[in-house]
Amino acid sequence: MPELPVPPAALRDFTAGLLGTLDVPRDDAALVADSLVQADLWGHGSHGVLRLPWYVARLRSGAMTARTDPAVLSDTGPLLLLDGRDGIGQVLADTARRLAVERARTHGVGVVGVRNSNHFGTAMYWTRRAARDGCVAILTTNASPAMAPWGGREKVLGTNPWSIAAPAADGRVVAVDIANTAVARGKIHLAKNRGEAIPETWAMAPDGSPTTDPAEGVLGVLLPMAGHKGYAITFLMDVLSGALTGSSVGASVHGPYEPERRSGCGHLFLAIDPAAFGDPGGYTERVEQLIAEVKDVPLAPGVDEVFYPGEVEDRAQAAALAAGGLHLAEQTLADLLQLSAETGVPFEPGTAPR
Numbered sequence: 001m002p003e004l005p006v007p008p009a010a011l012r013d014f015t016a017g018l019l020g021t022l023d024v025p026r027d028d029a030a031l032v033a034d035s036l037v038q039a040d041l042w043g044h045g046s047h048g049v050l051r052l053p054w055y056v057a058r059l060r061s062g063a064m065t066a067r068t069d070p071a072v073l074s075d076t077g078p079l080l081l082l083d084g085r086d087g088i089g090q091v092l093a094d095t096a097r098r099l100a101v102e103r104a105r106t107h108g109v110g111v112v113g114v115r116n117s118n119h120f121g122t123a124m125y126w127t128r129r130a131a132r133d134g135c136v137a138i139l140t141t142n143a144s145p146a147m148a149p150w151g152g153r154e155k156v157l158g159t160n161p162w163s164i165a166a167p168a169a170d171g172r173v174v175a176v177d178i179a180n181t182a183v184a185r186g187k188i189h190l191a192k193n194r195g196e197a198i199p200e201t202w203a204m205a206p207d208g209s210p211t212t213d214p215a216e217g218v219l220g221v222l223l224p225m226a227g228h229k230g231y232a233i234t235f236l237m238d239v240l241s242g243a244l245t246g247s248s249v250g251a252s253v254h255g256p257y258e259p260e261r262r263s264g265c266g267h268l269f270l271a272i273d274p275a276a277f278g279d280p281g282g283y284t285e286r287v288e289q290l291i292a293e294v295k296d297v298p299l300a301p302g303v304d305e306v307f308y309p310g311e312v313e314d315r316a317q318a319a320a321l322a323a324g325g326l327h328l329a330e331q332t333l334a335d336l337l338q339l340s341a342e343t344g345v346p347f348e349p350g351t352a353p354r
Contacts, residue, residue, distance in 0.1 A: 037123040051186070149235075
């Protein structure tokens with residue numbers, strides 16, 4: 001029978017409840033749940049509840065600690081450095097966001113580095129929050145090896161994604177979230193869960209040959225976006241996120257799907273208060289000018305509309321809510337049902353009659 005959409009609230013409740021059985025505090029569990037479900041609502045299933053079983057495995061092994069208790073290592077006023085002490089990435093990212101925004105309101109700019117963290121979901125979730133707080137935000141992170149250096153065929157660099165978000169008029173946000181590979185690694189995992197082939201421009205098989213098999217793509221090497229440019233950007237994101245913060249870099253970083261290895265990843269969160277430049281009204285007008293100009297451009301053949309950065313995600317969320325919820329990949333549903341059976345936390349996605 002065809003599956004009914006899963007209501008986002010039910011999915012949040014299940015995710016938070018399940019994390020609660022692993023000693024994650026209530027507010028932290030709710031934050032992680034919201035970040036994962038929000039990624040699904042935005043149409044980024046690669047960073048949604050698909051990742052919950054990976055987090056659960058890491059919490060069970062102790063590679064990621066259930067109770068996140070960062071330590072302040074340095075505080076100059078506008079700049080702080082935190083040791084995440086293997087805490088939950090979402091909690092650490094939100095702590096960095098909150099502190100960076102607070103310092104930006106005082107100093108015009110706030111910079112927070114985090115070392116010894118974990119995967120924090122989609123980077124846009126945190127920069128959008130800062131933009132709603134009124135700041136322009138930049139967030140970088142490093143990740144476990146997925147990409148070979150340009151000209152090589154052995155993965156030593158992560159996808160090392162980054163996000164920029166900025167406030168616009170009427171509560172809107174403009175935002176981008178980019179992995180420096182041809183595609184985020186999670187999208188290959190999602191294709192695998194859906195039983196779909198991947199484009200041969202996404203990844204190389206372990207032997208260095210092109211592949212359309214997501215299982216081979218997961219084991220192989222992701223291709224960089226924009227050729228050598230993607231490689232150079234991911235290298236520098238590792239400098240910002242790992243080398244600068246004192247966290248792990250390159251092949252020393254471990255991913256969320258490795259159940260027993262400390263991640264060692266690092267993040268850098270930068271928040272800028274537009275008012276510090278002395279013209280907050282003019283800032284908003286100029287952003288609106290940009291939006292209007294890209295929306296009003298003559299369309300190329302076969303194109304129905306031009307979107308400003310972040311608009312696609314807003315549209316996807318509205319469509320999912322209008323449809324009553326989310327349609328999850330079959331394997332993702334199976335994984336959640338397995339977790340429900342193991343923990344006793346109820347999860348009933350439901351089916352529609354034929």
